[in-house]
Amino acid sequence: MLEYLWAFIIGGAICAVGQVLIDYTKLTPARILTGFVVAGVLLSALGLYKPLIELAGGGATVPLTGFGHLLAEGIRKAVDEKGWLGVFSGGLTASSAGITAAVLFGLAAAAVFKPKDK
Amino acid sequence: MKITPELYKDMTEQYAPKSKSYVNISFAFLIGGGICLLGEGLLNLFEYFGLDTQEAGSWTSIILVFLSALFTGLGWYEKIARHAGAGTLVPITGFANGVTSPAIEARTEGWILGVGSKIFTIAGPVILYGTAASVVYGLCLQIVRCIMGDQ
Numbered sequence: 001m002l003e004y005l006w007a008f009i010i011g012g013a014i015c016a017v018g019q020v021l022i023d024y025t026k027l028t029p030a031r032i033l034t035g036f037v038v039a040g041v042l043l044s045a046l047g048l049y050k051p052l053i054e055l056a057g058g059g060a061t062v063p064l065t066g067f068g069h070l071l072a073e074g075i076r077k078a079v080d081e082k083g084w085l086g087v088f089s090g091g092l093t094a095s096s097a098g099i100t101a102a103v104l105f106g107l108a109a110a111a112v113f114k115p116k117d118k
Numbered sequence: 119m120k121i122t123p124e125l126y127k128d129m130t131e132q133y134a135p136k137s138k139s140y141v142n143i144s145f146a147f148l149i150g151g152g153i154c155l156l157g158e159g160l161l162n163l164f165e166y167f168g169l170d171t172q173e174a175g176s177w178t179s180i181i182l183v184f185l186s187a188l189f190t191g192l193g194w195y196e197k198i199a200r201h202a203g204a205g206t207l208v209p210i211t212g213f214a215n216g217v218t219s220p221a222i223e224a225r226t227e228g229w230i231l232g233v234g235s236k237i238f239t240i241a242g243p244v245i246l247y248g249t250a251a252s253v254v255y256g257l258c259l260q261i262v263r264c265i266m267g268d269q
Binding site: 029103 | 143
């Protein structure tokens with residue numbers, strides 16, 4: 001049960017950091033999302049993100065910093081196996097399921113739902 | 119009186135309700151934590167059915183992205199996001215919302231240059247700079263490998 005508590009606390013805390021950025025800086029949502037992904041790559045490269053995932057599971061993988069970690073870990077594995085080619089192929093290979101799901105379901109939603117009146 | 123964009127911004131900021139930051143941060147924490155809790159539940163469910171950690175993670179992302187696209191289409195995601203702020207923005211469901219929402223809005227502009235390009239309004243920068251950052255990291259790793267001599 002403790003893992004669920006940590007997932008809630010760590011996941012909530014990462015989102016709270018995002019809210020602080022919204023309230024106290026003029027960063028737009030697109031910049032915050034991009035920043036979180038790049039931060040995830042950086043934290044993973046420094047070896048700081050893996051321990052967080054071991055502690056919090058979904059609390060660390062569900063926020064977009066987890067997406068950055070996925071990119072970094074994909075690169076790390078691909079470079080080990082394929083060398084220079086891995087530098088090019090590793091990141092998107094690891095994140096392909098999430099990206100494909102997002103654009104596919106986005107396209108399906110655009111086909112099914114009508115735009116709302118603002 | 120000539121109204122410049124800066125002046126207009128000052129005027130609107132003066133009358134816009136100041137939202138209380140500690141309330142925003144609490145809501146972001148609770149709802150963001152809740153989405154992560156759902157993710158943790160899905161992870162454990164998939165691992166229970168025998169998938170390894172990586173496969174379970176991928177399926178969890180796919181399900182969360184699907185739910186987010188559905189909620190966005192029904193107009194529910196926006197309603198939750200109004201209170202949750204970063205709580206619905208920072209999780210992968212926020213990324214999916216950023217993909218789905220402009221795609222639906224762009225339907226009137228056609229399928230190629232409307233939906234086809236607007237679907238990447240948020241996904242584009244996220245994927246571009248995420249990939250670029252990971253390539254920088256990959257280059258560092260590969261250069262270290264070459265120096266160590268076990269290419």
